[in-house]
Amino acid sequence: MKKVNIYFNRWFSVAFHYMNLIRNNEDGVPVQIFATHPDINHMSLQGADVAGTEPALEGIEYVHFCVDFCRRNEIDIFIPRLHMLDIALHAALFDAIGTKLLVCRDLDLLETIMDKGKFYESVAGKGIMTIPDYHVVRTAEQFREAYQDLAAKGHRVCFKPTETEGGLGFRIIDNGRSPLKELFGHVTPLISFDEAYHILSTVPSFPDLMVMELLEGFEYSIDCLADENGKLLAAVPRRKAGGRLRLMEHIPELEDIALKVAETYRIPFNFNIQMKYSGDTPKLLEINPRMSGGLHISCLSGINFPYLAVKSALGGEVQPAEFAHDVLASHVEQPLIMKINGQSVIPDAVN
Structure with a gap:
């Protein structure tokens, strides 16, 4: 049975587990897994059979890098994370070389x-699930009005950029916090309204923030x-x-x-x-x-x-x-040897 070549571009460390789940599949399908990342020692690459260093590119230049990588390595399936939208936009380039994309092709x-923010608007118009009370703001005054509206409804308030991953940029407004106590404790996502407003007031406008009820x-x-x-x-x-x-x-x-x-x-x-x-x-x-x-x-x-x-x-x-x-x-850490006397033990390297 011919091996299926699968490629992961820059992913999170947990891609290590995805790769092994695909490799140890219930159908016994043989696979060869390729992966790239700017850091050749990144944990995601340790689950690959063949690893490479990824250049710092954006837009169509990055897409061309991925297309070339897929062509040279005869990739059957490409599972993108970084620059997913750019890759989906140019899906035809991958179709032309016979690489299938595991990505949503509906660009809109x-x-x-x-x-x-846009997705909440879409969901609100369809009634398939409940969305929190929220406002999308881009100026300090809009931020103040959004906070006052949500607080008047009895909500604790938080905010987060509309375009981000994970917990990046997430903050909870807490006007009773003690900055001195926090200075000697763990870093927290807490911030007072006055602090947030002051920071946001330093610029005429900023990238869209979603101000919403804290669930x-x-x-x-x-x-x-x-x-x-x-x-x-x-x-x-x-x-x-x-x-x-x-x-x-x-x-x-x-x-x-x-x-x-x-x-x-x-x-x-x-x-x-x-x-x-x-x-x-x-x-x-x-x-x-x-x-x-x-x-x-x-x-x-x-x-x-x-x-x-x-x-x-x-x-x-x-x-x-x-x-x-x-x-x-639950889970426990798994130690892995990555190099012996400076020589990589897994995976093979490609350019």
Whole structure:
């Protein structure tokens, strides 16, 4: 059986686990995994068979780098993270060399999902789930008005850039905090309104910020798998359960939200819906049109999300999958030898 060549461009460290999940697939399909990153010692590369250094490029120049890499290495499947939108925009270049992309090709949808303000507007018009109270602002005065409106409704308030990943730029407004106490303690996301307003007032305008109610219930990441046409095949709600504990559990209302999102937006392959409860009501945080940072934990439910997406992209038949039981899981660090006497032990290097 011919090996399937799979390429990951600059990913998070957890791509190490995605690579091994694809490699150790239940069908015994042989794969060769390629990966690039600016840091040749990055942990994501340690799961690859062949690794390379990635140049600092943007836009079409970066796309051409990826196309050339795929051509030279006869890549069958490309799983992009960095510059995903640029890559999707030029999908035809990859089609021309026979490389399949694990990415949403609906450019309008992809642009909307990646801007939280635009996506909230889209969701509000469809009624498929509840969104938090929010405002999108770009000046200090708009920030003040948004804060005052949300506070008047009884909300604690937080804010975050509309275009960002993970927790970058996330802050919680807390007017009762003690800066001196914090100086001697852990770094926190807390900031007073006056401090935030003062900082934002130093410029006439700034990139869009979403000012919204702070949701204080359980937060769930719903890891989803769909086929190439966006038909939902699997959904696993996962939440933090204290410390390093993670609980995958059947929550019918969250599974129903996953189905409605899939039916409405038709996001292909792997995507992730982040919800957080306000009382008994789950409200949307964001959707990531890619594998989530905790997807390898959700795979302990018995569903190999990364491999099944690859299988679907290759034209294989993937049946709907459900996890039979709730699963409580955790993780420990795994030490890896990366070099001996300065010589890399894994993976092979390419230019």
